[in-house]
Amino acid sequence: MNNKLDFLQELGNIGASHATTALSQMLQDTKLELTVPKARMLSFAEAANFIASREEIVVCIYTRMIDMIKGDIAFIMPFSCAVTLANHLTGDDREQLNEIGESALLEVGNIMLGSYITALSLLSDTKIKPTVPGIVIDMNGAIWQSILAGAGVTEAVTILDTKFSTAELELSGHLIFIPDNAVFEALYQKVSSCWKSEETL
Numbered sequence: 001m002n003n004k005l006d007f008l009q010e011l012g013n014i015g016a017s018h019a020t021t022a023l024s025q026m027l028q029d030t031k032l033e034l035t036v037p038k039a040r041m042l043s044f045a046e047a048a049n050f051i052a053s054r055e056e057i058v059v060c061i062y063t064r065m066i067d068m069i070k071g072d073i074a075f076i077m078p079f080s081c082a083v084t085l086a087n088h089l090t091g092d093d094r095e096q097l098n099e100i101g102e103s104a105l106l107e108v109g110n111i112m113l114g115s116y117i118t119a120l121s122l123l124s125d126t127k128i129k130p131t132v133p134g135i136v137i138d139m140n141g142a143i144w145q146s147i148l149a150g151a152g153v154t155e156a157v158t159i160l161d162t163k164f165s166t167a168e169l170e171l172s173g174h175l176i177f178i179p180d181n182a183v184f185e186a187l188y189q190k191v192s193s194c195w196k197s198e199e200t201l
Helices: 004-026 044-051 079-090 099-124 140-146 183-200
Strands: 033-035 039-043 057-067 071-078 128-130 134-139 156-165 170-179
Touching: 004 033, 004 039, 004 099, 004 156, 004 170, 039 044, 044 140, 044 156, 044 170, 057 079, 057 099, 057 140, 071 079, 071 099, 079 099, 079 170, 099 128, 099 134, 099 170, 134 140
Parallel strands: none
Antiparallel strands: 033 156, 039 156, 057 071, 057 128, 057 134, 071 170, 156 170
16 A cells, blocks of 8 residues: 555445445346545545535535544535436436435435445454434535534545446546544554555565
C-alpha cells in the first residue's frame, strides 16, 4: 500500500464487490455492476462543493458507525438520479419520489453502506456497528450543514465516486466517509502495518 488513497481505493473496491453481490440478489434477474472509479480526500468545505452546488437537491442515505470505529458514512446522489433509480427498482415512471420510492432507495442505501462498513471491518480486523440508516431529501448545503456537520471533522473527508451500471441505465453518486478525529489515521496505520507484514512473508 503506497498511500492513503490506495487504502481508500481498496476499501472502495471491496465494498463495491460486496454491494454488487447483495444488490444483484435484491434485483433478482437484473445484472448490476457497482464500481468506484476514484477515491478522493478533501477538506469539509471542498467536499461539500464537490458533491453539488449548495442549492441543488440531493438524496442522502446516512448512518453512524459505533463500537470500535466511530464516524459517519453516507451515500449522496443527485435527485434526478435517485428518481431514476427508484423508478427502476419499483417499476414506476414518476418525476418525483413517493413513499415507496424512498423506501426502495433506503433499502439500496442500507445495502451499500453496510457493504462498505463490512469492507472496512475486514480491512482493519475491527468490529464496527452501524446505527439504523436514515434518508433525507434536501439541498446539498443543508445536508452538509446539518447531518454531516455533526461528525465534527476538522481535517479530510473521504469521497468514493460510485457508479451504478445495468443494461438499462448508468447512474452516479458519492459515498462519504467521515471518521471521528484521529480514527482514520489510526485505522490507516493499522491496515498499513498488516499489509507490510504480509509483503515480507
